[in-house]
Amino acid sequence: MEFEFTTEQILFRQEVREFLETEISLGTFQPKCDAWIQGYSPEFTKKLSQKGWIGLTWPVEYGGQGRSHTDRLILTEEMLRYGAPAACHWFADRQIGGAVLRYGTEEQKRWILPKIIAGEAYVGLGLSEPEAGSDLASLRTKATEDGDEYIIDGQKMWTSCGVFMNHIYMVARTDPEAPQHRGISEFILETDRPGITITPTIDITGSTAWAEVFFDNVKIPKSSLIGEKNRGFYQVVNQLDYERAGMERLMGNYPLFDAILKFTKETKRHGKPICEDTFIRQKLAQLQIEFEVGRLMIYKVISVMEEGHAPNVEAAKAKAYSTAFERRLASVSMDILGMYGQLWAESKYAPIAGLGSHSYLASTGYSLQAGTSEVLKNIIASRGLGLPSAS
């Protein structure tokens, strides 16, 4: 058992930190919670591309760097620590590139991977529909074969970053007669095709980082099909393991953790910093314990990926645990901030730039996206504990 990073990895972490600190000092971005999924910055994505930090683990022949999952873990961990705006490329870098590498044709790889690496193709994920969330196999959006094309009709919802994505990786029903799981296929297409309408969804925090995507007689070439026709459900289930695997499940609101620690050191009550208060110290120490446990769980996930396996049960455990931690972090922060903590960032009276109120509301959704905690616990029960599936 080794719990050490190599010298190269330590130096890489240092390089990433220095880069991010420089970008903050240049004013490229300000640290924010949820910046990995809500932070729209083509400029920052381009800068990462120039560093060679998009597609870090992908093969060199497609423009990647051929580096390890641990290197990507270090990169993403630091980006999350600094709340860097990475939403333009995060999904493609995390899972869509990997899916294309695994299931795509040579032509598809040479078409989309260099565009992602160049920081130009922003790819959203079109799985969920009004009647298909946890039960994805019941999706209704259909892709009907018509000569050399497929015609797509239907609706996706909750598409993260849908308002600015220029591509979508989606699932649609290609065989309505087949059993649900066996009649679904995966596609990748540009979102500027005629017949696509994207409508932002405003969430409880006021964010429009999500969208409904409507498809009305959208024609796509057959070359948009990824992998095997009617095997898309099985392909996407594999992809979901990677969607759940990352450090963003633990550190999405890390800037809040940093800010609340600083707040307790700088804020005084009866002449003493409130970090000396026993109640507050205990709460913060408990959070640190939980954070370190979550971090080790995600390192375990990465070690499974380094062995060349999809991190199924490991990712389910890590995500269920980590998203619960993030909610506790937000909740403890609100306890500490008191009434003013509820103010939005726009208010001049909002402590820690409104990170508390944002995170308190936003973190309720963390345990839903990419598979709810209940669904993840079903995976752990059946594949981790070997219990029979619920009938």
Ligand SMILES: Cc1cc2nc3c(=O)[nH]c(=O)nc-3n(C[C@H](O)[C@H](O)[C@H](O)COP(=O)(O)OP(=O)(O)OC[C@H]3O[C@@H](n4cnc5c(N)ncnc54)[C@H](O)[C@@H]3O)c2cc1C
């Ligand atoms: C912030 C956010 C971002 C998202 N981004 C995307 C995106 O980019 N692309 C995309 O395609 N989707 C996205 N989603 C959608 C997300 O994947 C779904 O919300 C999720 O799969 C749950 O589906 P649902 O909302 O329809 O809830 P439902 O599936 O209707 O579930 C409702 C409740 O029932 C529980 N439940 C359901 N089935 C079971 C079961 N078998 N056992 C026990 N309990 C169960 C659930 O845990 C939940 O509590 C996003 C969601 C959120 C909140």
